[in-house]
Amino acid sequence: MSSPPDRMTAKQRLAIERQKMPERSPDERSRDFNEVNLGFTAELAKLEAARCLQCKTPKCMDGCPVGVDIKKFLELVEDGDFLAAAALMRQTNSLPALTGRVCPQEIQCEAECVRGVKGEPVAVGHLERFIADYERAAGEPTNVEVAPPTNKKVAIVGSGPAGLTAAADLARQGHDVTVFEAFHAPGGVLVYGIPEFRLPKKIVAAEIENLKKLGVKIELNTIIGRTYTIGQLFENGFQAIFVANGAGLPVFLGVPGENYKGVYSANEYLTRVNLMGAYKFPNCDTPIMRGRQVAVIGGGNVAMDSVRTAKRLGAEKATIVYRRSEKEMPARAEEVHHARDEGIIFEMLTNPIRILGDEDGWVRAMECLRMELGEPDESGRRRPVPIEGSNFTMDADVVVVAVGARANPLLSGATPDLKINKWGYIEVDENLQTSKPGVFAGGDIVRGSATVILAMGDGREAAKSIDNYLKNG
Numbered sequence: 001m002s003s004p005p006d007r008m009t010a011k012q013r014l015a016i017e018r019q020k021m022p023e024r025s026p027d028e029r030s031r032d033f034n035e036v037n038l039g040f041t042a043e044l045a046k047l048e049a050a051r052c053l054q055c056k057t058p059k060c061m062d063g064c065p066v067g068v069d070i071k072k073f074l075e076l077v078e079d080g081d082f083l084a085a086a087a088l089m090r091q092t093n094s095l096p097a098l099t100g101r102v103c104p105q106e107i108q109c110e111a112e113c114v115r116g117v118k119g120e121p122v123a124v125g126h127l128e129r130f131i132a133d134y135e136r137a138a139g140e141p142t143n144v145e146v147a148p149p150t151n152k153k154v155a156i157v158g159s160g161p162a163g164l165t166a167a168a169d170l171a172r173q174g175h176d177v178t179v180f181e182a183f184h185a186p187g188g189v190l191v192y193g194i195p196e197f198r199l200p201k202k203i204v205a206a207e208i209e210n211l212k213k214l215g216v217k218i219e220l221n222t223i224i225g226r227t228y229t230i231g232q233l234f235e236n237g238f239q240a241i242f243v244a245n246g247a248g249l250p251v252f253l254g255v256p257g258e259n260y261k262g263v264y265s266a267n268e269y270l271t272r273v274n275l276m277g278a279y280k281f282p283n284c285d286t287p288i289m290r291g292r293q294v295a296v297i298g299g300g301n302v303a304m305d306s307v308r309t310a311k312r313l314g315a316e317k318a319t320i321v322y323r324r325s326e327k328e329m330p331a332r333a334e335e336v337h338h339a340r341d342e343g344i345i346f347e348m349l350t351n352p353i354r355i356l357g358d359e360d361g362w363v364r365a366m367e368c369l370r371m372e373l374g375e376p377d378e379s380g381r382r383r384p385v386p387i388e389g390s391n392f393t394m395d396a397d398v399v400v401v402a403v404g405a406r407a408n409p410l411l412s413g414a415t416p417d418l419k420i421n422k423w424g425y426i427e428v429d430e431n432l433q434t435s436k437p438g439v440f441a442g443g444d445i446v447r448g449s450a451t452v453i454l455a456m457g458d459g460r461e462a463a464k465s466i467d468n469y470l471k472n473g
Contacts, residue, residue: 100129160188165459
């Protein structure tokens, strides 16, 4: 490897503006499911990495749930030592091509970046994506060191980000790891919840292949709580279990008319399109309604994914209906920006109170109320308050409810000695251990709906605890 270039001064680094992510034009991309962002070139990546001030105390690392050595990572990218940067990244992040695309860096590592105090932070997420894509294109996957076999068997319930991360870390420790997935394809929310235009499925498949090279086994079409119980997994020789089956049970509004034809939960809508390829129908087995006027209720990333999917399915009018203002929306700023560019309509401070249908039971409209913001609630966001007499009707032939999800009780119901809280989520201690010996849990089944990277952080912590449990009891 050639010697690194002379380092820039802080003044030179501060003079570099944040590099813009190249992306496809809104008119082109809103007509298909191909990826929106095109990724950095090598020159853009090195220039963006050079914006890092190489702080003596890098606060950015405090914002990373999986503990990536961001300072050293950026230094290697600046030097053009891309494969070394990939190797460093994979020491703590098993799925960098995924987190580089969907992780909310703006509220995590980038939120702690010193450069962001008086300007724009270093684009850590874009660089993470570049490095993972460079590694894959080079055909030189990082050789991860694997410990000698321990002959200890671990079962992972769920192949989403928490389960896959735990599986990778445990396999590196030499344990015999099997992941059980209820669906017919691995990846969990990464494949059923996030659209192709934001996270191509070939990227997920490539990362999962990397895990298989570590020795991780994956059993599909296996529902823990029905195919096997937790007790039966122990009987089959597993000595520890990590439950990471997510929170996939849809939540509805509880308003009249939600049983009309054409009303979807976001879970079903996105699963049909993403996992089952409904956008290709009739060249696939699963259909989806292609409404002309689609209303998506909610303001998070799932709502953005749903409304942008509706646009790509041919909706003439695809609308976000959200009861607060844009300032309170939990969706990533980049997703909101992309949605606006693609012609998505935003009906803010609007709350549906009734879904209207025709005599044949098909959705035709929604009755809504205008809202205003009152005092902050327990989430810290200002509470929406109805404006009396502000009722109005919005035409819609498809309605997608994207207001959250909750825990599926199938596994916990089949495991009566597994303690859950009043919302149905599994209770764990500081080591992510449950009330049942040898059973650990993390991700959305513990937290409720959260981000991919927080679930991955739980997967790493659980792997440490399970490794300790197996070695020390």
